[in-house]
Amino acid sequence: MNSKTIYLADDDPDDRYLISDAIKKIDPDIKIVEAENGSDLLLSIQEKQFISQVLIVLDMNMPRMNGLETLIAIRSNPFHAAVPTVMISTSADPRLVESAYKEGIDDFIAKPNSYDQFMELADKLVSRFF
Numbered sequence: 001m002n003s004k005t006i007y008l009a010d011d012d013p014d015d016r017y018l019i020s021d022a023i024k025k026i027d028p029d030i031k032i033v034e035a036e037n038g039s040d041l042l043l044s045i046q047e048k049q050f051i052s053q054v055l056i057v058l059d060m061n062m063p064r065m066n067g068l069e070t071l072i073a074i075r076s077n078p079f080h081a082a083v084p085t086v087m088i089s090t091s092a093d094p095r096l097v098e099s100a101y102k103e104g105i106d107d108f109i110a111k112p113n114s115y116d117q118f119m120e121l122a123d124k125l126v127s128r129f130f
Helices: 013-026 038-045 067-076 094-102 115-129
Strands: 004-009 031-035 053-059 085-089 107-110
Touching: 004 013, 004 038, 013 031, 013 115, 031 038, 038 053, 038 067, 053 067, 053 115, 067 085, 067 094, 085 115, 094 107, 107 115
Parallel strands: 004 031, 004 053, 053 085, 085 107
Antiparallel strands: none
16 A cells, blocks of 8 residues: 655646656655645645655635645644745745744745756655655
8 A cells, every 4th residue: 555645735737737847857756746736735634644754835826725725724734833844935935934934834845837847846855755
């Protein structure tokens, strides 16, 4: 049974595809659960009590519920509070980065611009969190 799962919330379907594809090339055994926004991600994890290796990757700027709002909800749930969570964003605004760390993000990574950078992102996520 697969014990490694990444929950990926990003409103851009191309970015979700590229991140998922890169992760699968690094480790094909990782299960990836995609969501279009933070609200959908929270629905997909609400009943889960994680006992396996899990990572949550959040885009900062999403409709309905952005990454920071989603992070706050994750950290307020005792079943999910300790799950490693990484924020990705095209914006490197220091105030946003600081807010993400203040709310308990484990890492903040600039969103890639090329496929090679997506591969670097995937390698960093897999090697650090699995």
